[in-house]
Amino acid sequence: MTNKPANSTLRVKEVNENQCHMCMPLGGVIAFKGIEGAMVLVHGSQGCSTYMRLANVEHFHEPVDIASSSLNEKQTILGGEKNLNKALDNVLRVYQPTMLGILTTCLAETMGEDMDRMIRAYLQEHPNLGVEIISVATPSYRGTHSEGFWATTRAIIAHYARVCESHNRINVIIPNISPADIREIKRIMGLFGVEYTLIPDFSMTLDRPYGGRYQKIPTGGTSPADVSRMPGAPVTIQFGLTCPDALSPGLYLEQQFGVRLINLPIPIGVDNVDQFIAALSHICGKPVPEQLTLERGWLLDGMADAHKYNAEGRPAIYGEPEMVYALTGVCIENGAEPVVIASGSPHSKLKDLVRPMVSDLAEQPFLIEEADFASIEHAAVSAGATIGVGHSGGKFLTERHGIPVTRVGYPIHDRIGGQRIFSAGYAGTLAFLDRFTNTLLEQKYGSYREKKKDEMALNRVM
Amino acid sequence: MEHDCSLASGGTGCISERQNSIITTGKNKSRIHCADDSLAGAVSQRACVFCGARVVLNPITDAIHLVHGPIGCATYTWDIRGSLSSDSEMYRHSFSTDLKEKDVVFGGEPKLAACIDEVISKYHPPAVFVYSTCVVGMIGDDIIAVCKDASERHGIDIIPVESSGFLSGNKIVGYRAAAEALMKLIRPKPGEVIEKTRKLNFLGEYNLGGEKWLIERYLNEIGIEVNVAFTGDSTVAALKRAPGSCLNIVQCTGSMHWVATNLEKEYGIPYLDVNFFGAENTADSLRRIAAFYGDPEIIRRAESLIEREMNRITPIIARYRKKLTGKRTAIYVGGAFKAVALIRQMKDLGMEVVVTGTQTGKQEEYDTISGLLSEGAIVVDDANPAEIERFLLDLKVDVMAGGVKERVLAYKLGIGFVDHNHERKECLAGFDGAVTFAREVYITTCSPVWKHLKASIGGEEL
Numbered sequence: 001m002t003n004k005p006a007n008s009t010l011r012v013k014e015v016n017e018n019q020c021h022m023c024m025p026l027g028g029v030i031a032f033k034g035i036e037g038a039m040v041l042v043h044g045s046q047g048c049s050t051y052m053r054l055a056n057v058e059h060f061h062e063p064v065d066i067a068s069s070s071l072n073e074k075q076t077i078l079g080g081e082k083n084l085n086k087a088l089d090n091v092l093r094v095y096q097p098t099m100l101g102i103l104t105t106c107l108a109e110t111m112g113e114d115m116d117r118m119i120r121a122y123l124q125e126h127p128n129l130g131v132e133i134i135s136v137a138t139p140s141y142r143g144t145h146s147e148g149f150w151a152t153t154r155a156i157i158a159h160y161a162r163v164c165e166s167h168n169r170i171n172v173i174i175p176n177i178s179p180a181d182i183r184e185i186k187r188i189m190g191l192f193g194v195e196y197t198l199i200p201d202f203s204m205t206l207d208r209p210y211g212g213r214y215q216k217i218p219t220g221g222t223s224p225a226d227v228s229r230m231p232g233a234p235v236t237i238q239f240g241l242t243c244p245d246a247l248s249p250g251l252y253l254e255q256q257f258g259v260r261l262i263n264l265p266i267p268i269g270v271d272n273v274d275q276f277i278a279a280l281s282h283i284c285g286k287p288v289p290e291q292l293t294l295e296r297g298w299l300l301d302g303m304a305d306a307h308k309y310n311a312e313g314r315p316a317i318y319g320e321p322e323m324v325y326a327l328t329g330v331c332i333e334n335g336a337e338p339v340v341i342a343s344g345s346p347h348s349k350l351k352d353l354v355r356p357m358v359s360d361l362a363e364q365p366f367l368i369e370e371a372d373f374a375s376i377e378h379a380a381v382s383a384g385a386t387i388g389v390g391h392s393g394g395k396f397l398t399e400r401h402g403i404p405v406t407r408v409g410y411p412i413h414d415r416i417g418g419q420r421i422f423s424a425g426y427a428g429t430l431a432f433l434d435r436f437t438n439t440l441l442e443q444k445y446g447s448y449r450e451k452k453k454d455e456m457a458l459n460r461v462m
Numbered sequence: 463m464e465h466d467c468s469l470a471s472g473g474t475g476c477i478s479e480r481q482n483s484i485i486t487t488g489k490n491k492s493r494i495h496c497a498d499d500s501l502a503g504a505v506s507q508r509a510c511v512f513c514g515a516r517v518v519l520n521p522i523t524d525a526i527h528l529v530h531g532p533i534g535c536a537t538y539t540w541d542i543r544g545s546l547s548s549d550s551e552m553y554r555h556s557f558s559t560d561l562k563e564k565d566v567v568f569g570g571e572p573k574l575a576a577c578i579d580e581v582i583s584k585y586h587p588p589a590v591f592v593y594s595t596c597v598v599g600m601i602g603d604d605i606i607a608v609c610k611d612a613s614e615r616h617g618i619d620i621i622p623v624e625s626s627g628f629l630s631g632n633k634i635v636g637y638r639a640a641a642e643a644l645m646k647l648i649r650p651k652p653g654e655v656i657e658k659t660r661k662l663n664f665l666g667e668y669n670l671g672g673e674k675w676l677i678e679r680y681l682n683e684i685g686i687e688v689n690v691a692f693t694g695d696s697t698v699a700a701l702k703r704a705p706g707s708c709l710n711i712v713q714c715t716g717s718m719h720w721v722a723t724n725l726e727k728e729y730g731i732p733y734l735d736v737n738f739f740g741a742e743n744t745a746d747s748l749r750r751i752a753a754f755y756g757d758p759e760i761i762r763r764a765e766s767l768i769e770r771e772m773n774r775i776t777p778i779i780a781r782y783r784k785k786l787t788g789k790r791t792a793i794y795v796g797g798a799f800k801a802v803a804l805i806r807q808m809k810d811l812g813m814e815v816v817v818t819g820t821q822t823g824k825q826e827e828y829d830t831i832s833g834l835l836s837e838g839a840i841v842v843d844d845a846n847p848a849e850i851e852r853f854l855l856d857l858k859v860d861v862m863a864g865g866v867k868e869r870v871l872a873y874k875l876g877i878g879f880v881d882h883n884h885e886r887k888e889c890l891a892g893f894d895g896a897v898t899f900a901r902e903v904y905i906t907t908c909s910p911v912w913k914h915l916k917a918s919i920g921g922e923e924l
Contacts (some may be wrong), residue, residue, distance in 0.1 A: 013580055014559070014560075014573055014576040014577045014580050015528070015557050015558065015559065015560070015577040015580050015581055016533060016536070016557070016558040016559075016560035017555055017556070017557050017558075017581075018540060018555055018556055019533055019536055019537040019540060019556060019558065021533065021537070022533070022534065022537050022538075023532065023533055023534025023537060023538075024534075025534075026534070041503065044596070044627075044628075045510050045596055045627040045628040046500050046506055046508055046509065046510050046627070047509045047510025047511075047512060047513050047535075047627045048510075048534070048627070049505075050506070050508060050509045050510070050513075050867075051509070051513075051534065051538035053867055054538070054866055054867060055538065057866055057867050057869075057870050058866060061870055061873075062870055062874070063847060063867070063870050063871045063874060065505050065847055066505065067502075067503045067504070067505050068500070068502070068503075068505070068506065069502045069503065070500045070501070070502045070503075070504075070506065071628050072628055072629070072630060073628055073629055073630075075628075076596075076599075076600060076628045083502045084502070086501070086502040086503060087502035087503030088503065089503065090477055090501060090502060090503030090504055091503040091504075091505075093477065094477060094503075094504075094505075094846075094848055105596070106531070106532045106534070106566075106595075106596060106597045107596035107597060107600060107627070107628055110566055110596075110597050110600045110601060111600065139532070139563075139566075140532035140533050140534045141532040141561050141562050141563050141565070141566050141597070142562075142563055144533070208874070210874075210876070210915055210918060210919070211874075211919060212875065212876055212915070212916075212918075212919035213874070213875065214847070214851050214871055214874040214875060216847075216848060393540075
């Protein structure tokens with residue numbers, strides 16, 4: 001950044017202290033769970049799958065089954081094929097998936113496991129299995145859960161996509177957002193009456209209505225048949241501005257099959273939602289539905305009501321690059337100028353995208369890539385942040401520095417309802433804004449009398 | 463996703479190889495299989511060696527816990543225990559060497575050494591624990607040598623914990639790695655003399671929800687002082703005084719028997735098994751500790767404390783028992799010690815225990831468990847979600863006690879749930895804990911929400 005010694009001074013350290021990101025296969029799990037009939041197997045030691053289950057269970061409050069090949073010391077030395085085969089036998093028998101996603105771990109990649117060969121051999125031995133097996137390399141020393149999510153989504157599309165006749169169904173590729181936001185994006189497209197293939201759709205698989213049973217593979221998810229026809233779509237809308245080109249599913253479809261890519265920010269914030277709505281309107285050749293115009297009006301009305309409160313906010317925004325980008329936009333357009341913008345990912349396009357957005361701000365924010373919470377806290381405190389915006393990892397901002405956090409993103413493990421956090425579309429933006437403004441107001445009303453007394457009263461004790 | 467497995471024949475799981483890990487009390491002649499590694503592909507609820515070591519050492523409050531590996535292992539174990547501290551909060555930070563691809567290729571030793579230097583110069587801790595992870599074990603980093611060098615350089619204890627995940631899927635192996643690290647830490651330097659006292663060490667107590675503090679209050683009241691707990695609310699300095707105790711009381715046997723045996727061997731300190739879960743267990747444990755000291759005054763004070771507390775809590779618990787009598791419960795926890803304590807407590811509340819399982823139980827512990835249950839109850843080692851679902855439904859369970867992953871499963875089935883895991887925030891030990899436990903069981907078993915849930919399904923799956 002310009003006048004703040006951002007990245008260079010804040011993270012010239014070796015140790016990562018209090019992590020802002022999670023591991024690469026975790027993002028892959030979420031993407032796979034958005035495919036109909038899918039089960040996931042992690043090739044590595046037992047702990048990895050258990051940790052990923054735990055992280056997802058705490059966020060989604062749903063059973064999230066992940067099998068493991070449970071490699072032990074011997075297989076680590078001799079190769080994990082026997083265990084992988086046994087794991088495949090068992091997981092296919094018990095779960096009966098139509099698609100099995102395999103994610104590698106640091107251990108498997110360090111061992112140099114040849115996944116393609118082993119899977120080919122297994123399929124040759126079991127010719128009539130009726131299950132698609134898709135393997136993705138996701139060692140955590142190469143990327144965060146954000147990159148794991150994109151890499152897996154791209155691999156799923158690459159596995160199924162086939163040249164096909166042109167059709168009217170548009171492609172919609174989403175990043176790691178909440179099931180509530182997925183449902184909102186689908187509702188908006190429904191209002192336009194547009195047909196779409198949204199991938200990965202975990203809005204039902206990772207947020208189930210109560211039904212009295214635990215489904216080993218929950219109903220819902222993107223249908224593989226639809227994925228196979230994505231190359232025939234007129235256009236792809238991808239909410240993935242920050243996604244590196246090498247991992248970009250939308251770019252893959254464009255380069256391989258000539259499907260035009262419209263890369264947009266997550267539709268949070270009036271500007272960002274406008275872009276999505278304009279794209280939809282243009283694609284369908286239809287005017288904006290009355291309902292959305294109403295919702296936009298309510299949002300603008302709410303922005304006016306809250307703008308002076310929001311102007312007091314000095315947000316520290318952190319999390320996955322794509323979410324951070326959208327949240328930066330919504331904060332700036334509401335006059336809450338960010339003082340810290342941070343992501344644990346070292347690979348995204350976030351920094352380049354954010355720089356022009358903040359160049360006109362009175363104060364230049366700290367911009368931190370490969371962030372940990374030691375650097376985020378340090379920046380937040382020194383910049384006088386008054387509110388955190390991001391996932392549960394920011395809890396120490398509140399606990400240690402009294403800076404409240406509006407929770408949004410992934411993972412949420414210290415509050416209920418991570419899967420229901422609603423921020424997309426005009427309606428979701430307004431819901432987000434209310435949470436944000438009310439967090440500021442709660443802090444203000446809880447302390448301003450004492451604060452003013454301390455600052456202003458003549459008889460205060462020095 | 464129905465499949466054709468059932469429990470009818472008394473011990474058939476969904477995967478035939480798991481049959482010997484499930485027994486039905488009174489029916490099976492053979493003993494349970496429990497020393498096996500987790501079956502590949504079976505979606506075990508187990509974690510890994512690293513996890514076991516990390517949770518045992520985590521509560522040492524003023525030490526730095528540095529995880530040597532790629533980011534995931536540290537992320538997943540950041541501040542995951544509900545262990546409380548009376549002073550330092552250092553243990554709630556998560557430090558990772560955050561290995562990247564080049565470290566994996568060229569070796570992580572230089573980065574580890576740099577990270578150790580960095581955290582010591584920033585925080586000046588009295589000791590650093592360095593945990594090895596899968597990748598580190600695989601690439602052969604010599605963490606013992608790096609720690610030894612750094613220890614000489616900085617003049618503090620820098621202790622390697624050999625906890626590569628692939629060594630086993632069983633946390634017990636990790637407990638042992640932690641135990642060895644502890645023995646290294648407390649061993650007096652040559653020429654150093656630790657003064658002998660009449661205090662006791664409290665092994666296997668992690669101060670979840672302040673449990674150590676509560677038991678210490680009881681012990682102080684009867685005239686006994688606690689030297690240090692392993693490891694709840696402990697400090698490096700306090701642990702180093704451990705050899706000066708006259709008695710070790712051992713609570714969580716899974717993690718601490720080995721330490722107790724070695725403390726006896728090396729320092730001649732005898733040990734007593736205790737159990738502070740449940741009022742009767744608490745009373746019994748206090749009596750046996752008092753008897754060890756043999757001082758009539760201590761024995762008198764213990765009896766008067768027990769009488770006072772029992773008089774206070776018995777009527778409260780009786781009120782809960784009235785509501786809970788005849789309800790059916792399932793227990794699935796990490797270790798057998800906890801399972802046994804829970805069976806007793808559930809039975810004290812008038813409930814029938816119809817399923818009991820653990821991740822890490824040993825043969826003789828399962829014998830004890832079977833002995834406590836009535837005929838027809840299921841005993842299971844290393845269960846998976848598919849099995850747990852069938853047990854809960856087939857045996858018409860009203861409430862389950864276990865960890866986070868089991869919680870969402872129970873809720874999906876419309877079944878109550880009691881958290882008895884290492885993350886819990888409530889004190890469940892001692893006389894007060896017995897009341898809290900009864901209340902926890904009551905509020906979930908008898909919650910009004912279940913009747914709405916049950917009414918909504920009418921047997922139909924969504």
